[in-house]
Structures are given as C-alpha cells and as structure tokens.
Amino acid sequence: MNTQAIKVIYKYEMMRAWETLAQSFASPVISTVLYFVVFGTAIGSRIESVDGVSYGAFIVPGLMMLALLTQSIANASFGIYLPKFTGTIYEILSAPISFVEIVIGYVGAAATKSFIIGLIILFTAGLFVPLEIAHPIWMLSFLILTCISFSLFGFIIGLWASNFEKLQLIPLLVVTPLVFLGGSFYSVSMLPPAWQTVTLFNPVVYLISGFRWSFFEVADVSVGLSLAMILVFLCICLIIVWWMFKTGYRLRQ
Amino acid sequence: MQPIVSISNLSKTYASGFQALKEVNLDIQPGEILALLGPNGAGKTTLISIICGIVNASSGSVTVGGHNIDTDYRITRSMIGLVPQELTLGAFEKVWNTVSFSRGLFGKKPNSDYLQKLLKDLSLWDKKDSMLMALSGGMKRRVLIGKALAHEPMILFLDEPTAGVDVELRKDMWALVQRLRESGVTIILTTHYIEEAEAIADRVGVINKGELLLVDDKQALMHKLGKRQLVIELEAELTNLPEALAPWSLESSEEGAQLIYTYDPHKTNTGINGLLQAVSEAGLLIKDVNTTKTSLEEIFVSLVNTK
Structure with missing residues (x-):
C-alpha cells in the first residue's frame, strides 16, 4: 500500500480546510446555530416536548445530521472535483496508487472535517440546552459512519459532475429536502399515518432516528435497522466508487 | 538491449x-x-x-x-x-x-x-x-x-x-x-x-x-530522406528553358531568374558537373550558385502530406 500517497493527499486536503477556516468550519457552525435559535428557541418555546424530550434538545441530533450530510458531501465532492476542473487530476491518475488509497486520502479528509464540525455543533448546542448522551459510543459510531458514508457519496458526485452546476444539483435538489423531511425538526409519529408510511422510504429518517436514539433513547425506527441502513448505504457507495475507478468512468476516458 | x-x-x-x-x-x-x-x-x-x-x-x-x-x-x-x-x-x-x-x-x-x-x-x-x-x-x-x-x-x-x-x-x-x-x-x-x-x-x-x-x-x-538542392541564379530571366537542360528536371523560380536542381548527395554522380557545363554551353550567364539542405521540417511535411 502506498501510505505516503495517502498521507500527502490527506494532509493536502486538511491544509486546504485550515487555510479557509471561516468557510470550512465557521460557516456551517454559524448556520446550524441560526437554525437552532430559530427552531429551538422561537418554535421550541411553543412546543413543550417531543417524546418526553424538550424540543430544543430534540432537534440537536437532526441539526447535527443536517450539517454532517451537507458538509460531508460538499467537502468530498469539491475535493475531487477541483483537481478535475483545474486538470491537476493527471497527477493522481498517473501516480502508482490504487483507488482504495485515493479514496482513503480524499474521503478520509472530508470525513475528518465533517466529524470536527459535528463535534463543534454538539459543543455549541450544549451551550443552549442541557444535553445528555445516553449512549456516547453509539453516538460516536453513528457520527463516524455518517461522515464516512456521505463523504463517499460526495466523492461519487465529485467524480460524476462535469460542471459546477452538477456539483450542486444533488445536494440541493435531493439531499437537503430529504434531510428536512427526514425528521430533523419533528418526530415521524407527529405526521398523519399516510405520510408516516411515505417517510419510511426516506433513507435519512433511519440516520436521524438512530442518531437521536443514541442521545435520548427515543427512535422512530429500530436502532438495528438504522445501523443496517447506514451500512447498506456505505456498501453501495463503495461499490459505485470501485466501479467508477475500474471502468475509468469520467476519469480515464 | x-x-x-x-x-x-x-x-x-x-x-x-x-x-x-x-x-x-x-x-x-x-x-x-x-x-x-x-x-x-x-x-x-x-x-x-x-x-x-x-x-x-x-x-x-x-x-x-x-x-x-x-x-x-x-x-x-x-x-x-x-x-x-x-x-x-x-x-x-x-x-x-x-x-x-x-x-x-x-x-x-x-x-x-x-x-x-x-x-x-x-x-x-x-x-x-x-x-x-x-x-x-x-x-x-x-x-x-x-x-x-x-x-x-x-x-x-x-x-x-x-x-x-x-x-x-x-x-x-x-x-x-x-x-x-x-x-x-x-x-x-x-x-x-x-x-x-x-x-x-x-x-x-x-x-x-x-x-x-x-x-x-x-x-x-x-x-535517408534528405535531399539537396543546387540553386543557380542567372544574370538574366529565362522565358523558356533550353532543351539541353531537360535531362536535369530543373524547376525555375523568381520568374526564371533561378534554376533549382534537386539531387541526392549520396550518389557517386550527382549530375552537378554536367549541369553546370550544359548551362554554360547554353550560353546562360551565372550570377551565383548555392546549395540548400532539406530540413527535418520539409521531410516531415512531405511525410504527412503523402501518407
């Protein structure tokens, strides 16, 4: 394994984040805090509790997921799209590295950035509402798995995108609506029965439900199912990335 | 190797x-x-x-x-x-x-x-x-x-x-x-x-x-592919090439003021001596003579154009 290559790709991607600190870390944290203030404070003051959890605390896992998903996708897709756009991808393609090493370098860095953002948001939320994490190990596991899975998904988007518009297309038109409708700000049980069934087709529901369970032991679907869904998503992404590198799809013409 | x-x-x-x-x-x-x-x-x-x-x-x-x-x-x-x-x-x-x-x-x-x-x-x-x-x-x-x-x-x-x-x-x-x-x-x-x-x-x-x-x-x-050219510059412009010079397949340029002879420098008899003698016998006055070597560029152009 070419560990030197993984190291330099990872380091390069992390350096890019530190050099644009405001954009990489401050911006997602501020926007999440704004959501928190608007939903948690303004609306939360009119909703006493959901499933026995104060509304302010209830939305924390959902808001973290919202930030994690969008940031993981944005970081990873931009990380690989940028060298494609500038043409510097030639160096990656001509280097003695396998797709596994490329993925570990790029996706690892994107997931690390999202993980840091998640922790900052968690810490910031703790300043607004009292937070207790019932299952910290599970919480960290869900956090890490989500960061990796959605960074992989973002990596696929970055490989697929042939222009900046396409780079934004899936995050804006697919991911954001799925997160908003995936129970970030409400419990699925609050919906009419017909919509509860429709919601179950939204994969993000499983992510948020599992993550929320690790905090409050309150879930819309079983934890095992949530975990299985993340792992299935992770596997699908891995297979797609493997296929893209094997066939050279949009990479090696 | x-x-x-x-x-x-x-x-x-x-x-x-x-x-x-x-x-x-x-x-x-x-x-x-x-x-x-x-x-x-x-x-x-x-x-x-x-x-x-x-x-x-x-x-x-x-x-x-x-x-x-x-x-x-x-x-x-x-x-x-x-x-x-x-x-x-x-x-x-x-x-x-x-x-x-x-x-x-x-x-x-x-x-x-x-x-x-x-x-x-x-x-x-x-x-x-x-x-x-x-x-x-x-x-x-x-x-x-x-x-x-x-x-x-x-x-x-x-x-x-x-x-x-x-x-x-x-x-x-x-x-x-x-x-x-x-x-x-x-x-x-x-x-x-x-x-x-x-x-x-x-x-x-x-x-x-x-x-x-x-x-x-x-x-x-x-x-292998390089040819040389002998360029004979004449004192007066030629309207018609004399019959005696036909065997050398000469090209003329500068409205007949130059005669160009393309030859293979690796042959034992390049034909230059005979050509110069024939030019002299035809009564043409020579102003200048020089030779040019085919460049790689000309070789390249001829290859690309012929294939």
Whole structure:
C-alpha cells in the first residue's frame, strides 16, 4: 500500500480546510446555530416536548445530521472535483496508487472535517440546552459512519459532475429536502399515518432516528435497522466508487 | 538491449468514435531522447497519456521496464514522470509544497536535500515559498518539470514542453533535457516544433492521424530522406528553358531568374558537373550558385502530406 500517497493527499486536503477556516468550519457552525435559535428557541418555546424530550434538545441530533450530510458531501465532492476542473487530476491518475488509497486520502479528509464540525455543533448546542448522551459510543459510531458514508457519496458526485452546476444539483435538489423531511425538526409519529408510511422510504429518517436514539433513547425506527441502513448505504457507495475507478468512468476516458 | 518502453499494437478509440491511435508499435531504448513529431490532433498526447495511466487503451499493450502498465501499474508508474502540455497547477499552493506533494504521491519518502537540489537546478529555489499563481508562465512550466522529477523517475515524458515559451526559455529547456539525459533519464518529448526535434532528439517518430508513420535515428532519417538542392541564379530571366537542360528536371523560380536542381548527395554522380557545363554551353550567364539542405521540417511535411 502506498501510505505516503495517502498521507500527502490527506494532509493536502486538511491544509486546504485550515487555510479557509471561516468557510470550512465557521460557516456551517454559524448556520446550524441560526437554525437552532430559530427552531429551538422561537418554535421550541411553543412546543413543550417531543417524546418526553424538550424540543430544543430534540432537534440537536437532526441539526447535527443536517450539517454532517451537507458538509460531508460538499467537502468530498469539491475535493475531487477541483483537481478535475483545474486538470491537476493527471497527477493522481498517473501516480502508482490504487483507488482504495485515493479514496482513503480524499474521503478520509472530508470525513475528518465533517466529524470536527459535528463535534463543534454538539459543543455549541450544549451551550443552549442541557444535553445528555445516553449512549456516547453509539453516538460516536453513528457520527463516524455518517461522515464516512456521505463523504463517499460526495466523492461519487465529485467524480460524476462535469460542471459546477452538477456539483450542486444533488445536494440541493435531493439531499437537503430529504434531510428536512427526514425528521430533523419533528418526530415521524407527529405526521398523519399516510405520510408516516411515505417517510419510511426516506433513507435519512433511519440516520436521524438512530442518531437521536443514541442521545435520548427515543427512535422512530429500530436502532438495528438504522445501523443496517447506514451500512447498506456505505456498501453501495463503495461499490459505485470501485466501479467508477475500474471502468475509468469520467476519469480515464 | 531491452527497450525501456515497448508499445505493441496500441489503439485508442474515444467514446465519441474518434480513433486517436491506430495499431501503434514502438520501442524506446533506455537513455535516449525520442521526439514524437506530429501536427495538432495527431495522437501524441493520447499515446503518452496511455503509457502514464491517464487514458485507458482500447486494445494493445504497453510494457515499461518489462512490466505491463495495467497489471504492474505501481512499478511502471513509479518509473515515469510526466510534464503535461497545459499549465495545470493549483493556484494557492506554494512551490515547495506542490513539489513535496508530488514526491509523496509517488510513494517516495520526503527528501528535502533532493528537492532543494532539484529546485536549484530549475532556478526555482528563490521561489520555493511563492504561491503558484504568482509565477510567470515559464516558471510554472519549470514547476511542472520539478513535480515530474520529484520522485526521481527513470523515464520523463514531456508533452510539448516549449509550447508558448519564449526563445530563451526554450534553449534553457533544451539544455535541461540534455542534462537529464546525461544523468541517465530516458526522455520522450512530443512537439510540433521541428527545430526542437532537430536540436535535441536522438530519434524522431512521426505521427499523424493516429498512425506512427516512421521512427528513425534523426541523422539516418535526414540522410535517408534528405535531399539537396543546387540553386543557380542567372544574370538574366529565362522565358523558356533550353532543351539541353531537360535531362536535369530543373524547376525555375523568381520568374526564371533561378534554376533549382534537386539531387541526392549520396550518389557517386550527382549530375552537378554536367549541369553546370550544359548551362554554360547554353550560353546562360551565372550570377551565383548555392546549395540548400532539406530540413527535418520539409521531410516531415512531405511525410504527412503523402501518407
């Protein structure tokens, strides 16, 4: 394994984040805090509790997921799209590295950035509402798995995108609506029965439900199912990335 | 001697249906400078892109140092350095960082002594902490060479290294190529500047419309295909060529003031003596005589046009 290559790709991607600190870390944290203030404070003051959890605390896992998903996708897709756009991808393609090493370098860095953002948001939320994490190990596991899975998904988007518009297309038109409708700000049980069934087709529901369970032991679907869904998503992404590198799809013409 | 790069029946057809390479066969010897000459769109970049792993071949095979580029890609790619045609560099990186990145990417441990020497050789040492976007075009080109050499490759591909480069830098680049060759690096460069191939290459390959028309030693090529011309400048313009001069198949130019005789300098009887005698007997007064050698450019144009 070419560990030197993984190291330099990872380091390069992390350096890019530190050099644009405001954009990489401050911006997602501020926007999440704004959501928190608007939903948690303004609306939360009119909703006493959901499933026995104060509304302010209830939305924390959902808001973290919202930030994690969008940031993981944005970081990873931009990380690989940028060298494609500038043409510097030639160096990656001509280097003695396998797709596994490329993925570990790029996706690892994107997931690390999202993980840091998640922790900052968690810490910031703790300043607004009292937070207790019932299952910290599970919480960290869900956090890490989500960061990796959605960074992989973002990596696929970055490989697929042939222009900046396409780079934004899936995050804006697919991911954001799925997160908003995936129970970030409400419990699925609050919906009419017909919509509860429709919601179950939204994969993000499983992510948020599992993550929320690790905090409050309150879930819309079983934890095992949530975990299985993340792992299935992770596997699908891995297979797609493997296929893209094997066939050279949009990479090696 | 075993070739360092061996290309067999290599073809490439892009998804658009464009056939960029047609059954190319080529052996490159260790330590040589091979110039691949061809017009734009001839297939030069596609050929080196396949060898370097950037483009997948449609059929055929390539070995580098005896290793297949698909199955032993880790070995073959670590032997190769590539300088692309375009100035493809990030904007916000520093020279030192980007060269160190390239070295690591090819699996080499950091070696600041080597990189320092490399940047000094490329006259980039005083720019090591400069942002890439602040560099001139010529310096960016040198950074690309630095990146390609950062992992100490045995083979260097230079894709049109002097395209859009001023004369002084072009000469610097040629000197650099010679120095690299002296250090044992095999160099393959693509160019559409004939003078470049003529100045620095050991062998020349001519490629056009995806076909490798010929590969030969530069001197042998010029010897084989090179013709000489004898230009006889006359005192007075000729309206009709005298019958006695017909056997020499002369061309006339400058409205009959010049007679041009094309001959093979390697023949024992070039026909020059007889021609000069016939001109004199025809009563034509000679103002000046000179000979010209066919350049590689003329050889190239005639090859590309005839095939």
